Amino acid sequence: MSTPESRKQRLIEIILEKSFKYSEDPLFTLASGKKSAYYFNCKPTTLNPEGMNLIGGLLVDMLADAEVTAAGGLTLGADPLAAALAIISHQRGKPIKAFIVRKDVKGHGTKSALEGDVHAGERVVVLDDVITTGGSTITAIERVREAGLVVDRVIALIDREEGGRANIEALVPRVDAVLTRTEIMKFYSGKPSARP
Numbered sequence: 489m490s491t492p493e494s495r496k497q498r499l500i501e502i503i504l505e506k507s508f509k510y511s512e513d514p515l516f517t518l519a520s521g522k523k524s525a526y527y528f529n530c531k532p533t534t535l536n537p538e539g540m541n542l543i544g545g546l547l548v549d550m551l552a553d554a555e556v557t558a559a560g561g562l563t564l565g566a567d568p569l570a571a572a573l574a575i576i577s578h579q580r581g582k583p584i585k586a587f588i589v590r591k592d593v594k595g596h597g598t599k600s601a602l603e604g605d606v607h608a609g610e611r612v613v614v615l616d617d618v619i620t621t622g623g624s625t626i627t628a629i630e631r632v633r634e635a636g637l638v639v640d641r642v643i644a645l646i647d648r649e650e651g652g653r654a655n656i657e658a659l660v661p662r663v664d665a666v667l668t669r670t671e672i673m674k675f676y677s678g679k680p681s682a683r684p
């Protein structure tokens with residue numbers, strides 16, 4: 489039978505196989521403008537059927553005691569996480585709705601910043617696939633609050649452990665990560681010289 493630890497272990501394997509990239513020349517440019525020799529392109533994991541199923545289950549476990557009605561974050565990284573959580577939470581009998589925070593407020597029609605069946609006063613989780621500086625997550629938190637929702641906590645798939653978590657903790661009481669960079673890199677078998 490699978491345990492949360494064995495499911496996390498399998499998720500790490502998928503991330504290392506599909507999402508971890510290393511390059512010293514050229515370096516990756518990050519959302520914050522920082523440069524890095526490594527990059528987690530999470531989409532091949534978060535859009536993978538097994539990856540989605542594992543992520544949805546792990547998020548449901550992490551939210552077992554949370555009184556929240558919905559989860560979502562800044563598009564695009566958060567979207568597959570929110571969808572996976574919505575489906576698995578429904579299957580487990582405690583549904584958590586998905587929502588999407590637009591990068592740009594829609595210029596016509598509803599002119600909305602948030603998409604989904606969410607309403608002012610609801611208690612929600614803000615998701616992100618990666619936290620580096622926390623800037624993207626903080627943008628999502630601000631938009632969510634502007635819409636009148638209450639942020640219960642933040643959950644990221646991967647915390648790169650570069651200070652972003654502390655930046656978010658200044659705004660939200662609780663910030664969790666499914667995995668940290670350290671937990672993932674323990675299982676990286678690339679050249680030692682290529683370790684971030």
Ligand SMILES: O=P(O)(O)OC[C@H]1O[C@H](OP(=O)(O)OP(=O)(O)O)[C@H](O)[C@@H]1O
Nearest residue numbers: 519520563564565619620621622623624
């Ligand atoms: O903590 P930060 O310094 O903000 O960096 C992390 C953010 O960077 C990536 O988003 P990106 O801007 O690449 O957008 P995408 O998800 O639309 O690809 C990732 O999905 C996080 O949201």
Ligand SMILES: O=C(O)c1cc(=O)[nH]c(=O)[nH]1
Nearest residue numbers: 518519520527528618620
């Ligand atoms: O900081 C970022 O922009 C970033 C880092 C990373 O590893 N993965 C990602 O999607 N974004």
